[in-house]
Amino acid sequence: MTLDELIERLQDMREQLSDGDVEVLVVHQPGYPLQEIISGVWMPEDDQSGSCSKCGRILDHGECPGCGWTPDGGKDKEHFVYVVANGHHHTASPYGPRRAFDETN
Numbered sequence: 252m253t254l255d256e257l258i259e260r261l262q263d264m265r266e267q268l269s270d271g272d273v274e275v276l277v278v279h280q281p282g283y284p285l286q287e288i289i290s291g292v293w294m295p296e297d298d299q300s301g302s303c304s305k306c307g308r309i310l311d312h313g314e315c316p317g318c319g320w321t322p323d324g325g326k327d328k329e330h331f332v333y334v335v336a337n338g339h340h341h342t343a344s345p346y347g348p349r350r351a352f353d354e355t356n
């Protein structure tokens with residue numbers, strides 16, 4: 252699921268609720284469903300202006316003069332945004348609802 256799709260689905264849910272002050276949990280492991288709180292979201296820092304991923308040479312911009320590696324080369328597909336799950340809710344059950352997997356839209 253892309254970031255835009257996630258935002259859209261969350262927005263749809265928000266419009267169905269009269270109040271947005273609702274805790275969001277992550278449910279995972281369909282075979283043995285567990286639920287966890289979300290502590291934040293994270294995106295890896297862009298290290299493209301730092302050093303060459305191949306030979307370690309310090310780069311200003313663009314192609315590495317040492318080995319020819321380019322910051323954009325082949326890295327696009329590895330770009331992720333993370334929702335960070337961080338343990339059990341202090342009052343809710345650690346076990347997640349199995350229905351969440353069957354009824355996902």
Ligand SMILES: [Zn+2]
Nearest residue numbers: 303306315318
């Ligand atoms: Zn290099």
